[in-house]
Amino acid sequence: MNVQPLHIDAAGPGPDAAAAAAAGPPVVELAGVSKRFGQRAALDEVTLTVRRGEVLGIIGRSGAGKSTLIRCLNGLERPDAGEVRIEGRAISRLSERELQPMRRRIGMIFQHFNLLANSTAAENVALPLKIAGIAKAERMRRAGELLDLVGLSDRGGAYPAQLSGGQKQRVGIARALAAEPALLLSDEATSALDPETTGQILELLRDINRRLGLTVALVTHEMEVVREIASRVVVLENGHVAEEGEVCRVFADPQAPITATLLRSLRPELPADLAARLTSTLGGEAVFRLDLVGEAARAPLLAELAGRFGAEARLLHGGIETIQGRPVARLFVAVRPSPAADLAAIAAFLASRATRSDLLGHVSSAS
Structure with missing residues (x-):
C-alpha cells in the first residue's frame, strides 16, 4: 500500500472537477439488495447509487434497515439477493481475503468512537496503516497530517481518556481517512454528542468533503443532520426505499408519509x-x-x-x-x-x- 502525502486544496474542487466527478462512474451501486434475518426482511430490494464526491444521507426509524445496509456496504453482511458494487467491483461474492483490500477503500466513523484506550490519538489514527504494513515513520507522518486536518495537531500524544467526546470523534474521522478511502461511511456518528459538538463535527465532515472531494454516506435517524450536510437523501422504511431525492426537494415536498413524519419536528405546523x-x-x-x-x-x-x-x-x-x-x-x-x-x-x-x-x-x- 502506497500512502501519498496529504494534498489539500483550500478552495475545494473546482466546478469542472466536480462536474467531471459527477459524470464519472459511481462509487457505490446497490442493485436489488435484499437481506433477511429469519422471517424479517431487513432490506427489501434496495437499489441506489452514490456518485463520487456526493454526500448521501440515509435515514429511517430504528429497525428500518440502516445498520444492515451499512454492513452490506462494508462487506460485513452478504445480501441474500442483489449486488453490492464498490468502485465498479462486486463485493458480495468475494472471499474474506479478497475483501480486505476493498475494505481499505472504505473508511468508517462510529457512534461510540471505537478508539483503543491504551493507544495515543496518533497511534489510533495510524492503526489502519499499521495493519496494512506501512513503516512506522511513514504512518506516524500520515497520522500527524490527518490530526492537523481535523484540528487536533496538538493532541497526538493524548490518550482517549484525556479527550472530549468531540475530540474523540475527530480522531475517529482522522483514522477513517488514514488509508485514503474512496468512501467514508458515518454510522450515527453524531448521536452520542451534544448539539454544539454535533454542529462542529458536521462542519468538519462538510469541509473534508469539499476539500478532498471525498464521497460520504451518513446513516442517521436525525433529519436535522441530513439537512445540515447531505446533498441527497434516501429514506428507508421496513427495509425498502420509501423516498429518495435531493434534500432541498424532499424537505420542501415530502412524498412518503414516513418522510413527512420524520420531518415533523423540523417544519412549522399550524399552532x-x-x-x-x-x-x-x-x-x-x-x-x-x-x-x-x-x-x-x-x-x-x-x-x-x-x-x-x-x-x-x-x-x-x-x-x-x-x-x-x-x-x-x-x-x-x-x-x-x-x-x-x-x-x-x-x-x-x-x-x-x-x-x-x-x-x-x-x-x-x-x-
Whole structure:
C-alpha cells in the first residue's frame, strides 16, 4: 500500500472537477439488495447509487434497515439477493481475503468512537496503516497530517481518556481517512454528542468533503443532520426505499408519509389554538398551508394576492430556511377573498406558486 502525502486544496474542487466527478462512474451501486434475518426482511430490494464526491444521507426509524445496509456496504453482511458494487467491483461474492483490500477503500466513523484506550490519538489514527504494513515513520507522518486536518495537531500524544467526546470523534474521522478511502461511511456518528459538538463535527465532515472531494454516506435517524450536510437523501422504511431525492426537494415536498413524519419536528405546523378553530364551513378567512422552494419562497406572495385579487391576506405562522443554498419555506396564510375574486381562483394561484398548497379550512376571525 502506497500512502501519498496529504494534498489539500483550500478552495475545494473546482466546478469542472466536480462536474467531471459527477459524470464519472459511481462509487457505490446497490442493485436489488435484499437481506433477511429469519422471517424479517431487513432490506427489501434496495437499489441506489452514490456518485463520487456526493454526500448521501440515509435515514429511517430504528429497525428500518440502516445498520444492515451499512454492513452490506462494508462487506460485513452478504445480501441474500442483489449486488453490492464498490468502485465498479462486486463485493458480495468475494472471499474474506479478497475483501480486505476493498475494505481499505472504505473508511468508517462510529457512534461510540471505537478508539483503543491504551493507544495515543496518533497511534489510533495510524492503526489502519499499521495493519496494512506501512513503516512506522511513514504512518506516524500520515497520522500527524490527518490530526492537523481535523484540528487536533496538538493532541497526538493524548490518550482517549484525556479527550472530549468531540475530540474523540475527530480522531475517529482522522483514522477513517488514514488509508485514503474512496468512501467514508458515518454510522450515527453524531448521536452520542451534544448539539454544539454535533454542529462542529458536521462542519468538519462538510469541509473534508469539499476539500478532498471525498464521497460520504451518513446513516442517521436525525433529519436535522441530513439537512445540515447531505446533498441527497434516501429514506428507508421496513427495509425498502420509501423516498429518495435531493434534500432541498424532499424537505420542501415530502412524498412518503414516513418522510413527512420524520420531518415533523423540523417544519412549522399550524399552532394548536388556530387548528382547533378550523371549520369546513365557507366564510371568513380561508387558511392555506404553503410549501415553497427557490425564488417562490422569497416572493412577495401576500402583496401579489392583494394586487391580483384585491384579497386581504396575512401570514399566520411559518418560516424560511436555506437548504443546499436554496430557500425553503412553509407558510400558513389566512386569505379573505374580495367580492371580485372567488376562492377557487385564489387557490389556483397559490397552487401555481407553491410546491404544495393545501386549503386547511376556514375561520371566522383568525388571530
